[in-house]
Amino acid sequence: MLSHQAIHAIGAAVYLVFCALFLWLRGIPRTNPGAGWWATALLFACAGHVEYLLQLLSDAGPPTEAVYAALKVLEAACLVAGMIRCFRLSVDLRLVALASFAIEAWIWLGLLHGATPDSRGLTLVGVSVLVQLATAWIALRFRDKLNARWMTVAGAASLLLALHWALVYPIIAWFPVWSSRGFLLGVGLTLVQYFALLAALLRSFQQRLLLAESSALDMAFRDPLTGLNNRRYMNSLFDNALLLATRPHHLVAVLCIDLDDFKSINDQAGHMAGDEVLKVVAERLTHATRSTDICARLGGDEFVAICTQLDQPEQAHAIASKLLKALAEPIVAAERAWAMQASIGISFYPRHGHTLTELLEHADRAMYEVKHAGKHGYRIYPEQAMAGG
Template sequence: MPSEIVHTIGCTAYSVFAILFLWMSRVPRTNSGPGWWAGAMAFALAARLAYQLLLDQTDLAEAVFAYAALVAVEKTLLAIGLVEFLGLKLRHRWFWGALLLAEAWVVIGWLSDIQPIARSVGLAVFNAGFLGYVAWTAFRHRSEIPHHLLLLTAAASAMLVVHWMSAFLIFQAFPNWRVTGFLLGTVLVLVQYLSLLAAVLAEFQRRLVQAEANALDMAFQDPLTGLNNQRYMNTLFEKALVLANRPHQYSAVIFIDLDNFKPINDLAGHHAGDEVLRTVANRLRRCTRSTDICARIGGDEFVVICTQLEATEQVGDIATKLLGELIAPIAVEDKRFVLGASIGISLYPIHGNSLAELLEHADKAMYQIKRSGKNGYRIYSDQPSQTSAGPADR
């Protein structure tokens, strides 16, 4: 294959990669890794263009000198980009120091009578050293990026180490192999940067999935307590019943309104009130099961939906347990607060088949407790004389 075609392929591919990495670096909240790789690709492109231009106008020595000086920068930016992409705490000054030594060696080799083989050895050692670092670092952190992308980076970089350490010897023995060597190097570099490009895209995908998960959490979660909200209940109530309940089982909608909460906000401030609500939420989580739903639907109003109840009598035990948790003192900083709770209960399917109907009936039962002295529980009945009251309502 003619050298012009090899270099045209390399220049075209490097240009595309440089543009893609530059575009990725401008995506919000993206670390600086892709920006460094865009710079690396730009220097790789400049090295190819300089080599081809000088080779046509002057001699091979000048073309090799320009190519070596620019490629050394490319390898430095490649390594720094990987450090930044992986978030490693490694100072850049070590890379710049090594680059300065490499450039000094290139200049000294150009200005002095050092044998070409000696100049090539020095440059090969530098490039192989940086590529070896990239290979080792990518392999070490291969599990941090999915689909084994960094493992591919490590493999391509390791093969480039071998390529750099052997190419100058092959060039000396077989000068006509230079075009083949450039083609092989181009393919390995493209595989190396393609894997890094895919790694950046994989990171974008991970961020997108996480953002969607966070958005769903915000849509269905109370931001203060971390409990579910009413939107969650409205969306998933029927599905929860289908998944959790078997024939001849019951579910209970337990409506909880905290007693004596307003004075906490008025006297101790909203900060203390927020801490009390978080504590209440944690207690509700602690004394319910994984199949139950805990939600905050208002300022000091909570709902617990208990599924898989074998008998209606079980709801009394659950309400007593919840009430015991809620009347226990709550410490906030150096103060202790004692709450109560008015709890209304409705049963599915006895008191309704929809969440709205069950909540309405549980709310009515809760207000019956409020009117009769607070701090207790009551099971809804459309005949007040048959309403079931909890032992705490005595």
């Protein structure tokens, strides 16, 4: 069985390591504010064990015991303050500071007036039980706001610590050897508690990184105005999408869509009105195509729809007609209804090309043929133009 000295030496060393980890987390921008408080709590815990170790080695008297009790009270205060700040509870931390000051005063006044070590021990037991119960309640009550699994572990460890503190004196009175074993158990449970809090913060940090990565990818592959995919998305994923979206004897149609006379909206009503029109156009393109199709904005008033899994080329006629009809519905912007028209060029994979660049180039040529023929219609490269319906 480990001696008291070994238990406190190991406890102090491990607490110091955990303190460093919490301080490291605290240095990361926008980290949960509980990390700093728990680092401070661990620092007081480490100091308490060092003080108790020195007390054992020097056989010091009551003043040293009072210092140990005072440090443990400060640890408890920082622990519960960290829980309050972690979950942003509407509890004034000045109340925690005031309670800590009152308990510290009680400890030192008791020392001055000849209070026994047992009285200080009972004070420490009472404070520890209340703090651990409060910590357990907060951890379990609000566990879903951080990381439910690890906060449940922290709450369970806190409950066991509360029970441990409540029973420590009765057990030692009945079973004196429990003094060293109880210290070892208390250190173990405390380490589990802080390890769970640390793991919860790390999991929260990991989630932040994943969300940031997802957001960055979303920004990289989406048009910020309309929310549609952009050219980068198509260039990056077209070949993979082609393999997944086509089967033998199936076609893929690439539709280049250019709004007719869109510049007049910007000139007459301003760019904000033009942006509103583009947003509505993007919504209508999405609604007029299937979930397996890809809609993208290339820039300005140019859009692309990649329609997959077509059995016959004639299906492209129906898609183009549907798009022209959807876009022809008036769009209200800047307190005015704008009647939009569009020119659409269509190319097929694999008939008109095997790469996205080739397909876009041929669809673009077909679209400009529609423009030159009077606008508002569609053309399948290199076939005849069709009027919009």
